[in-house]
Amino acid sequence: MERQSNLKIGINIQSPKNNFVKEILRRAQLNNIDISEDVDTYSDNLRLKLLYISPQKGFIRPCPCSKKYRCCGYFTIDTIEGCIFECEYCILRSFIDSSKILIKADVDEMLSELNQFTSSLSKKGLRVRIGTGELSDSLALEHIIPFAPILIETTKNTDKVILEFKTKSDNVEEILELPHHPLTTISFSMTSTYLHQRLEIGTSSPTQRLLAAKRCTAHSYRVGFHFDPIIYYRDYVQDYEMIIRELASLIPLDAISWISLGTIRFNPIMLDKFTSDLLFGEYIMDKEKKMRYPLRLRIRMYKTILDLLRTYLGDKIKVYLCMELDMVNELILGKKFENNYVLSKYITNV
Numbered sequence: 001m002e003r004q005s006n007l008k009i010g011i012n013i014q015s016p017k018n019n020f021v022k023e024i025l026r027r028a029q030l031n032n033i034d035i036s037e038d039v040d041t042y043s044d045n046l047r048l049k050l051l052y053i054s055p056q057k058g059f060i061r062p063c064p065c066s067k068k069y070r071c072c073g074y075f076t077i078d079t080i081e082g083c084i085f086e087c088e089y090c091i092l093r094s095f096i097d098s099s100k101i102l103i104k105a106d107v108d109e110m111l112s113e114l115n116q117f118t119s120s121l122s123k124k125g126l127r128v129r130i131g132t133g134e135l136s137d138s139l140a141l142e143h144i145i146p147f148a149p150i151l152i153e154t155t156k157n158t159d160k161v162i163l164e165f166k167t168k169s170d171n172v173e174e175i176l177e178l179p180h181h182p183l184t185t186i187s188f189s190m191t192s193t194y195l196h197q198r199l200e201i202g203t204s205s206p207t208q209r210l211l212a213a214k215r216c217t218a219h220s221y222r223v224g225f226h227f228d229p230i231i232y233y234r235d236y237v238q239d240y241e242m243i244i245r246e247l248a249s250l251i252p253l254d255a256i257s258w259i260s261l262g263t264i265r266f267n268p269i270m271l272d273k274f275t276s277d278l279l280f281g282e283y284i285m286d287k288e289k290k291m292r293y294p295l296r297l298r299i300r301m302y303k304t305i306l307d308l309l310r311t312y313l314g315d316k317i318k319v320y321l322c323m324e325l326d327m328v329n330e331l332i333l334g335k336k337f338e339n340n341y342v343l344s345k346y347i348t349n350v
Ligand code: SF4
Pocket: 082, 083, 084, 085, 086, 087, 089, 090, 091, 092, 135, 136, 137, 168
């Protein structure tokens, strides 16, 4: 991953003044990142990303899944809102100002919410997945904003949550040596090398992500892979096959927690923002007013990718579909998830 020279830290009177913020400022200096108190008059400059040290509270919430699709019961910890990467298809572009990234630095509040959350799960006898990768990339900024060590330390003795970091970076150095729960999972979004070059500006290449995943497994972390969004183009089968073959050659199968598949979906206003011809496909608007590929194309693509996964990784690897219809789950996976709890249990039973 390229180290970003286009970052600036923004801090003002409302920013928390705790040790976590002191550490961020220390790292900013080490990385030659400017620190600015001129946050309120900051004007959009697409070349520059302002990391605003925010007092905003409210960290944990259920993943905003749709009622029309089978939901996997995921919970998110919103530590950072906004992303330094610039994936052309990124759904955040439809509702977050990409030039100003919110760093929710009130870590005491975050830990208090997390502790309350895990104790409520204990009372209910539940175990859920929880992660920071919903409104940002989980690890892209880890060398400056070290949320991961705090979360790893806090969850290392509980069986009630499976902590997951989702990333398109290879920025794993900070966490490799940390004592962690055996189920803590570092997940990598996967795509073809061609799609990475065309659509995922600033991210690590799929091969770099796989090498980072391999290093995580060497330090006893579990790893996950999210083939999401899967995007159709003429040579997608051979290109995805290449990366799946590479995955199989690098990653020990027994270290893989799960692999998810999801075809591209987005808010219709994104259509005006797309510039790549790769994204000018045939879409339908679903009942949730999201654009996605027509059913027959989704089914064909899921079958194709799943066949490749089974060919190279065998049939023991746990695969699930992200936000899909029950009938698609049944058709592709041969599994009936009667309710969200059943799907959640299928995934968390690692
Ligand atoms: S890495 Fe994820 S959050 Fe960041 S721009 Fe890409 S899709 Fe969006």
